[in-house]
Amino acid sequence: MKETFGDGGAAPAPAALAAKVRTLAPSMTRSMQRVAEAVANDPAGCAALTVTGLAELTGTSEATVVRTARLLGYPGYRDLRLALAGLAAQQQSGRAPAITTDIAVDDPIADVVAKLAYDEQQTLADTAAGLDTVQLGAAVSAAAAARRIDVYGVGASGLVAQDLTQKLLRIGLIAHAHSDPHLAVTNAVQLRAGDVAIAITHSGSTGDVIEPLRVAFERGATTVAITGRPDGPVTQYADHILTTSTARESELRPAAMSSRTSQLLVVDCLFVGVAQRTYETAAPALAASYEALAHRHRR
Amino acid sequence: MKETFGDGGAAPAPAALAAKVRTLAPSMTRSMQRVAEAVANDPAGCAALTVTGLAELTGTSEATVVRTARLLGYPGYRDLRLALAGLAAQQQSGRAPAITTDIAVDDPIADVVAKLAYDEQQTLADTAAGLDTVQLGAAVSAAAAARRIDVYGVGASGLVAQDLTQKLLRIGLIAHAHSDPHLAVTNAVQLRAGDVAIAITHSGSTGDVIEPLRVAFERGATTVAITGRPDGPVTQYADHILTTSTARESELRPAAMSSRTSQLLVVDCLFVGVAQRTYETAAPALAASYEALAHRHRR
DNA sequence: CTCGACATTGAAAATACCTTTCAAGTGTGA
């Protein structure tokens, strides 16, 4: 005959394992208590063990381990082990509040990854929440209809400018990125009504970027500023202002890092908006550029 | 002979299973993809199944299930199942519903913003979860001690390469970004042991980037690959592999967009890691560059 | 103090599950 234990009524409890162990402890034999204790004390560790392993650890036998599992309400050790793994995962994920602190010089690399990822996620959420969709829509409309689009950005923002330009080119629009202030200005002079000029500057006060935008503005082009300071000097020449979020920075995490994340999201939104409005031409252009690149990949 | 799959280096990933499935999907066979898909779609359900059960559910064989588990980085199905149980428990204990739909041509601009922000956040989480901190640590150590660091990247990855270079320069290291494949190779020839070469390519098969990395590798430099395809050609010349996540893409949201987000996070982690290890020189260098820029702001 | 009934326990057999092997099927490039 089969040995039967447990009340049978209790479903395989998910989380309240420690409690169950305490409740059932009095009705357990000595060896079973040892097993139950081990399980309650270190779910994660026990989840890594086989029946044999746990039996050895507790100085008992496989049979006892199985009996304990049964008493705790599981069909067998296999299922207890699964529950244990779940429990371990849960309580591990529970303890992750420490990410809010700054990155320290002696943080282990895993913490650095977690903190950076968290911060950037935060930045994205903030940016999305703070973005004025009306202004964005207006900028999109202007860009979609533009004869030509010039983008100004220096330093880290210069890369964002290039990113935007690359993508716009891919959907068949005419776009240029300028990080050389002189060339930017001389190009801005060529702009006229119907063209679009976009300045990207986190501080909102980068002279090298403001100057070409001013020229474009005066030439009658539609001007857009992507900046973290909606009250900064750059905005006085901007028809549309797209605000990026300013995350807290620390010594090891320069402002450039999160502002870049924020700027890229804005730029992506701008791009997708434009792609939507020019879908007829954008879709085949994207497909074509994709196709063209296939040849440059090795097998 | 024993069949061997998987990279072995990847530790049994804790949470980033869905991401891992996406990353590895391209290198899977059809039946394996069916298994992987089932696992990614319903971790909880699959955790309740035995190998045989999962094989039947997916219309494949036990062998295929085991192979898939291996490819995902686990020693066997047993361990995958444990991980699944953990995952199931985790995601049961509270999670947002997720904005799963693709961006459509007629989405209002506000939806575009929300979806893009959500997707990029997801990409960040996946990347952070899937990043091998051991590999990262090794790359950091090498870079911190390097005489010189060369970074290769073309197209969108070229901007990421520049971003990394800009930051490394700011903390006083000698770093160069190359997007011209000819110049990249001719520069790679100059590298020797103690130098570091970093290749950035989402596809893992961009010849223009692989070639200079190969040269650097053969010259004895420490080589690092930042790629979304840990099994791609680029990795054969890489001492350390940093895996970026592959998010689902759609027509309006090219892969380049999320891969860039992922790459930037990796690059940021690398940078911060290096800055930590070279803190004595990095801190004053950062302060100095900050100071130098102040003059370029108006008012 | 001795005996017997019963509970507890672990060794070992039996089973279920997981892993590996291998041959047949399938597609792919020369």
Place this chain on the structure above:
DNA sequence: TCACACTTGAAAGGTATTTTCAATGTCGAG
């Protein structure tokens, strides 16, 4: 069209889990 490499599942081969069962220990009654 053929040769080749890759993919796949059936079945053999191992492990882990479960069950059985006999040995041992416990405790109360005579």
